[in-house]
Amino acid sequence: MPSPTVAVLAGGYGAARFLQGLVRVVEPSNITAVVNCGDDVILHGLHVSPDLDTVTYCLTGELNPETGWGLKGETWQALETLSRLGAETWFSLGDRDLGTHVYRTRRLREGAPLSQVTAEVSAGWGVGIRILPATDDRIETRLTLLGDPLTEIGFQEYFVKRRHSVAVGSVRFAGAALTSPAPGVMKALEISRILVIAPSNPILSIWPILAIPGIRAAVNLRRNSVVAISPIVDGAALRGPAARLLEELGHEPSVAGVARLYSPLASVLVIDEADRRRAQEVEAEGMRCVVTPTVMHTPSLAAELAEVVIGALS
Amino acid sequence: MPSPTVAVLAGGYGAARFLQGLVRVVEPSNITAVVNCGDDVILHGLHVSPDLDTVTYCLTGELNPETGWGLKGETWQALETLSRLGAETWFSLGDRDLGTHVYRTRRLREGAPLSQVTAEVSAGWGVGIRILPATDDRIETRLTLLGDPLTEIGFQEYFVKRRHSVAVGSVRFAGAALTSPAPGVMKALEISRILVIAPSNPILSIWPILAIPGIRAAVNLRRNSVVAISPIVDGAALRGPAARLLEELGHEPSVAGVARLYSPLASVLVIDEADRRRAQEVEAEGMRCVVTPTVMHTPSLAAELAEVVIGALS
Numbered sequence: 001m002p003s004p005t006v007a008v009l010a011g012g013y014g015a016a017r018f019l020q021g022l023v024r025v026v027e028p029s030n031i032t033a034v035v036n037c038g039d040d041v042i043l044h045g046l047h048v049s050p051d052l053d054t055v056t057y058c059l060t061g062e063l064n065p066e067t068g069w070g071l072k073g074e075t076w077q078a079l080e081t082l083s084r085l086g087a088e089t090w091f092s093l094g095d096r097d098l099g100t101h102v103y104r105t106r107r108l109r110e111g112a113p114l115s116q117v118t119a120e121v122s123a124g125w126g127v128g129i130r131i132l133p134a135t136d137d138r139i140e141t142r143l144t145l146l147g148d149p150l151t152e153i154g155f156q157e158y159f160v161k162r163r164h165s166v167a168v169g170s171v172r173f174a175g176a177a178l179t180s181p182a183p184g185v186m187k188a189l190e191i192s193r194i195l196v197i198a199p200s201n202p203i204l205s206i207w208p209i210l211a212i213p214g215i216r217a218a219v220n221l222r223r224n225s226v227v228a229i230s231p232i233v234d235g236a237a238l239r240g241p242a243a244r245l246l247e248e249l250g251h252e253p254s255v256a257g258v259a260r261l262y263s264p265l266a267s268v269l270v271i272d273e274a275d276r277r278r279a280q281e282v283e284a285e286g287m288r289c290v291v292t293p294t295v296m297h298t299p300s301l302a303a304e305l306a307e308v309v310i311g312a313l314s
Numbered sequence: 315m316p317s318p319t320v321a322v323l324a325g326g327y328g329a330a331r332f333l334q335g336l337v338r339v340v341e342p343s344n345i346t347a348v349v350n351c352g353d354d355v356i357l358h359g360l361h362v363s364p365d366l367d368t369v370t371y372c373l374t375g376e377l378n379p380e381t382g383w384g385l386k387g388e389t390w391q392a393l394e395t396l397s398r399l400g401a402e403t404w405f406s407l408g409d410r411d412l413g414t415h416v417y418r419t420r421r422l423r424e425g426a427p428l429s430q431v432t433a434e435v436s437a438g439w440g441v442g443i444r445i446l447p448a449t450d451d452r453i454e455t456r457l458t459l460l461g462d463p464l465t466e467i468g469f470q471e472y473f474v475k476r477r478h479s480v481a482v483g484s485v486r487f488a489g490a491a492l493t494s495p496a497p498g499v500m501k502a503l504e505i506s507r508i509l510v511i512a513p514s515n516p517i518l519s520i521w522p523i524l525a526i527p528g529i530r531a532a533v534n535l536r537r538n539s540v541v542a543i544s545p546i547v548d549g550a551a552l553r554g555p556a557a558r559l560l561e562e563l564g565h566e567p568s569v570a571g572v573a574r575l576y577s578p579l580a581s582v583l584v585i586d587e588a589d590r591r592r593a594q595e596v597e598a599e600g601m602r603c604v605v606t607p608t609v610m611h612t613p614s615l616a617a618e619l620a621e622v623v624i625g626a627l628s
Contacts, residue, residue: 045420075389081413085438087420095409099395102416106359106401124399 003027004310007192009219010035011205012051013068013239014231015198016058018309019129021302022196023059025310028128032188034215036200037114037133038141038173038208041156043091044082046101047108050156051205052118052133053100060125068239071096090161115182132188134209137179141208144169146248155204164241168248171203176211189218194313195266197228199294201242202261203249210265219265226266227309228287229294230258234274238295254278259285268312270294270305288312317341318624321506323533324349325519326365327382327553328545329512330372333443335616336510337373339624342442346502348529350514351428351447352455352487352522355470357405358396360415361422364470365519366432366447367414374439382553385410404475429496446502448523451493455522458483460562469518478555482562485517490525503532508627509580511542513608515556516575517563524579533579540580541623542601543608544572548588552609568592573599582626584608584619602626 006026008019010033019033036051050069057063057071064070074094083089093101100121107117113136122131141155146167158164189195200206210216219226235254237243243253251257255271259282262269269287271279272294282289290312296302320340322333324347333347350365364383371377371385378384388408397403407415414435421431427450436445455469460481472478503509514520524530533540549568551557557567565571569585573596576583583601585593586608596603604626610616 044416045423046416075391075409077389077409078392078413078416081410082417085413085417085435087417095389095391095412096395098409098412098416099392099399102358102360102392102412103396103399103401109359121399 003030004193004314005030005032005191006194006196006310007032007034007188008196008198009200009206009209010051010055010198011200012036012039012054013058015051015200015205016055016063017296017302018196018198018229018306019055020058020299021296021304021306022310023129024299024303025306029130031129032184032192033129033131034134034185034188034209035131036205036208037135038139038211039155039159039204040138040140041091041154043093043101044087045105046093046098047105048091048093048101049104049114049118049133052121052131053097055131056122056125056127059122059127059129062125070094091156113182115184130184130188132184133182134185134215135179135212136182137175139176139179139208139212140174141171141204142174143171159204159241164244168245171207171249173208173211176208177213179212181212181214186214186218189215189222193225194310195219195222195226196309197226197262197266199229199231201231201237201240201245202258203242203245216265223265224267225313227268227270227290227312228258228262228266229270229305229309230255230272230275232258233272233294256281256285259287259289263287270309270312317344318507318628319344319346319505320508320510320624321346321348321502322510322512323514323520323523324365324369324512325514326350326353326368327372329365329514329519330369330377331610331616332510332512332543332620333369334372334613335610335618335620336624337443338613338617339620343444345443346498346506347443347445348448348499348502348523349445350519350522351449352453352525353469353473353518354452354454355405355468357407357415358401359419360407360412361419362405362407362415363418363428363432363447366435366445367411369445370436370439370441373436373441373443376439384408405470427496429498444498444502446498447496448499448529449493449526450496451489453490453493453522453526454488455485455518456488457485473518473555478558482559485521485563487522487525490522491527493526495526495528500528500532503529503536507539508624509533509536509540510623511540511576511580513543513545515545515551515554515559516572517556517559530579537579538581539627541582541584541604541626542572542576542580543584543619543623544569544586544589546572547586547608570595570599573601573603577601584623584626
């Protein structure tokens with residue numbers, strides 16, 4: 001097993017699947033995931049970190065494969081009680097999952113930073129890689145809907161309550177300017193041999209990480225060691241609203257559009273076989289283009305992708 | 315259905331069973347339960363009110379009849395996650411139940427007083443009587459163990475973690491002097507036609523209610539309208555450590571001992587048939603003694619007891 005150190009900028013499901021492959025080809029203790037927390041939300045007074053939890057649950061083999069979020073064997077009894085008491089329940093919190101949120105909330109209230117709590121949670125769930133929230137501070141991804149620039153909604157209201165079926169006018173990362181990278185993030189970005197931008201939604205998962213002062217510049221400085229994986233395959237996202245959102249915000253929902261976004265940050269873009277004919281457009285944006293199957297139907301396929309990604313810079 | 319107004323000083327299970335009978339013989343909207351909250355405890359950052367919940371769950375028919383606490387059809391998934399994360403899990407919090415605690419905690423953090431939250435919770439669970447916490451302030455039942463007067467433990471640590479199998483040296487209600495009765499409590503004690511001291515643990519359930527400044531005096535003034543039900547039957551408690559604790563603290567674990575405790579507060583003591591031979595001792599303490607079956611195996615038996623209790627002063 002080759003064991004370069006690898007840092008991965010990560011959102012939720014796509015990143016989690018990639019990491020599940022990466023741990024098969026790189027020593028897990030050499031891997032740092034720097035995870036988006038712009039989607040974090042307070043629900044029922046509990047601090048929920050969807051991307052951190054998706055990565056954690058996926059790596060521990062407990063992610064519900066049917067939904068792509070939450071845990072296997074989940075029950076919904078607490079939520080039923082909350083519903084009975086008149087609480088809003090459009091965000092599905094399972095009972096197993098709730099234990100994580102209750103734990104996290106208690107520790108945060110005790111004064112522990114999110115990075116410390118995340119280390120405890122991932123240790124408890126038996127995860128072998130290091131999972132870092134991008135920041136210990138509060139950053140909130142907020143959106144306006146097309147045609148209604150004065151009404152801003154939170155990420156979860158867009159993504160879950162409205163099932164991302166509304167056109168977005170703008171996205172911002174509230175509080176970003178006042179945040180700092182969580183302990184360990186800058187060092188991981190500076191010294192890891194390879195940096196990977198996971199196949200996550202560029203705008204909703206990767207941008208909020210890069211919005212934290214210092215991170216974009218650090219990635220930029222390492223451009224020659226950065227590989228991005230396109231979350232867009234054949235003009236569409238495998239899951240979620242990435243393609244639609246790129247288009248709504250004036251970007252081309254294609255590997256070429258992704259290349260335009262990532263070219264300042266990464267020297268290599270990995271695209272799917274389905275986009276082979278567009279490799280030249282990617283290279284025209286100043287990135288080396290690697291073509292390989294990127295759809296991670298199984299952890300083995302994810303491992304093959306990880307091998308190619310690591311190999312691209314080795 | 316006769317419908318006097320009735321206020322009941324209530325602990326957990328015994329009181330809850332009595333109230334389940336009372337609602338069959340008195341118009342529920344005429345009943346106010348003034349419930350002990352000295353057992354309230356913060357667990358995993360959540361505010362747990364065991365006696366309030368036992369009363370609520372019992373009246374809604376959802377109390378687990380096998381345990382006498384918690385809900386029917388309960389699961390324990392969140393607790394399993396908490397245990398995985400290294401949290402202490404000696405206090406069993408079920409998933410259904412957890413919904414109540416999450417809701418209560420959020421509302422308290424939003425600034426709602428416990429009485430308001432309790433009204434919301436009991437409405438959500440469909441309870442027809444008015445349930446009031448004795449106080450909106452923090453009062454904590456704390457105990458020292460025999461021979462170790464310097465180490466104080468909380469009620470739940472005594473009752474649940476140590477399964478009340480240790481000898482108690484002393485009991486106090488920390489913070490009591492700084493508490494006030496919750497809104498509605500004094501009025502209920504002043505204007506209800508009948509006041510009932512439920513068959514709860516006198517020291518651990520009733521005393522903490524009476525320790526709230528103003529309540530003992532209010533009950534005292536109404537002595538002629540107060541009926542107490544002995545929680546001790548034939549020298550033993552039906553459930554829990556009442557008999558043992560009375561003895562450890564220097565009281566006689568018998569209906570006569572209960573009469574000695576309650577004589578300043580209540581004009582009538584209802585005792586079980588099993589204690590008929592001791593009725594004279596009760597009367598010698600200055601109370602009228604009513605003898606009737608007090609063991610509430612079923613809600614119908616509880617209703618018969620309630621009828622006798624109400625009848626004792628009608």
